[in-house]
Amino acid sequence: MEKNNNSQDRQPLIDLQHISRVYQVGIEQVFALRDINLKIYKNEYVAIMGPSGSGKSTLMNIIGCLDTPTGGAYYLKGINVGELDDDELAEIRNKEIGFVFQMFNLLPRASALKNVELPLIYAGVPKHIRLERAMNALNAVGMGDRINHKPNELSGGQKQKVAIARALVTNPSIILADEPTGNLDSKSGEDIMRIFHKLWLEGNTIVLVTHERDIALHAQRIVRLRDGLIESDEMNHHRFVFEGVNE
């Protein structure tokens, strides 16, 4: 198993220690995650792969602080997430996590700008700063000319760009993308992956959850899950490199 050699001495951004997640279904206990040990460092680009039922969604929920583990400890920037209550988790999600979902999950009645502003509202950012930051985020994903469009007036790829802008707007520690191209045609999917690549080059940490090998190949490191355990965790030697992007 190859280690990420440039980050040995630093504190990990995400530190999962013996994580397990058990669901009680009737009288039966179902192990979604059994014993996960995973460290992710700043400015890594990690793909978490696995077939359905492998536990990758559960792992994503735990990394994204939507869920807490039933066993083990999760340190995010040194904070033990398992000890936090609902409101503290919400605050962590607001500050540290930027979600990008397969289904975009934009508010249908709000404009692109309002959608991107949303995390800043819960962060208590004053209005004029909110507007400026939302505009910057939309410009960064090339959606600066569609700020007043509602989601139903946008294509799938455009919706996902707005969703990425929303994830970026709080300057989170991690951008957590769950099958971000799963609902897009290949052209739009490529656009989206190009944006992630650019964000990574700009210093962001990206965790990509996918079951598609082609998508996972964009990442720098690939973690494979099976039956709630890490099957492999290795650097990606077959990296897909975008033309004209200078690494």
Place this chain on the structure above:
Amino acid sequence: MKILAEIEESIRISAESIWANKLRAFLATLGVVIGISFVVLMGWAISGLDKALQDSINLIGEDMLYIDKWDWSGGKRWKEIRNRKDITYQQAKQLISGLTLPEVAVPLASAWNAQVKANNIVYSGISIAGTSADFGRIPSGDVEKGRFFSQADERETRPVAVLGYKVAQTLFADQDPIGKEIKIMGRKLEVIGVVKRQGTLLMDFIDNRIYIPIGNFLELFGGGEHRRSVSIGIKAGSIDRMDEVREEARGMMRAIRNLKPWEEDDFSINETKAFEEIVSTFRLYVWGIGIGMTILSFVVGIIGIMNIMFVSVAERTKEIGIRKSVGAKNRSILLQFIIESAFLCFAGAMTSVVVCSILVFAVAKILPKFVPETGFLQPFLPADFVFIASIVAIFVGILAGFLPALRASRVDPIESLRYE
């Protein structure tokens, strides 16, 4: 700062979601709209009633006493009152000449359901009042045009008449009635004055009256001997002197009526207080009915709002999940839905205030044209009731929205993000 941004966001979302479901929101708030309408219309009715009362009191004069066979407060001991002996003109004259304390005292004999002819018009259903020249010195005798009859007119039983406002309007419309001739019971009389318009809810008959000198009245209609009770109007001069004036009048009247010390008064001393009693009873009815209806419609309203809010929470599970994923705390969601519910009710309240304002304006402007006695109605809603109604609506909204909002705040973000 943080909470303000969230409240602003919540109000914006509420407005959007109400706008997106206009009909549903309207139906949901119907109960509240009706409840608020009851509150403001009730307030309007009561304030109108108070104004009518004040008008009547001003018209009669707060320092007026009326000694009468009949009791103004009505209802009570009606049979006993009916069996009282009439007050004759002789008794009235005796009392008036004997009284020393009042500013002025006048006899008042009335013939109801009389008829007057003038200008080729026959006007029935009016009353004819026989009184003395001093009637011109009490508030009910204030003339608008011409003059009240004089003591000379009275002494010489000159054929003169002073018209109530509505009589003058009906018979002469735009013409000047002064100097015109009218006929009562075949007798020709000259109009010398018109009394100011005084009609109110409680005193509507007063504009439909013709005043003539009491001597003429007795010739035409006969006196107390003909089962026609005469009353005596007494103006004390000031409210402070009411008690002594009342006691003097009572003592003297008892003597005139030959009452033994153990016998009860066989006459009533009426004051404007009687109106206050009537109005306060009426007000109690309005309040009782109003509050009952209001509570009922608010209960219905709360159920309606609560129901629609539960539906809204269920429909927007995904939205709740999205908000939570980007950092909304449970209490932010709670606040959002409570504000939405309060906003919905407030919007309902504003709707009913607008509708009621239009209604009230229309009623107050149009109704008096057909029923002049309703002229006391004001063309606007009382501001304090509008304020109370708005506060109540917001409170109702918070109450109705609390349980749905609590459910919303407890939505599991993982489940709700999966929700389609």
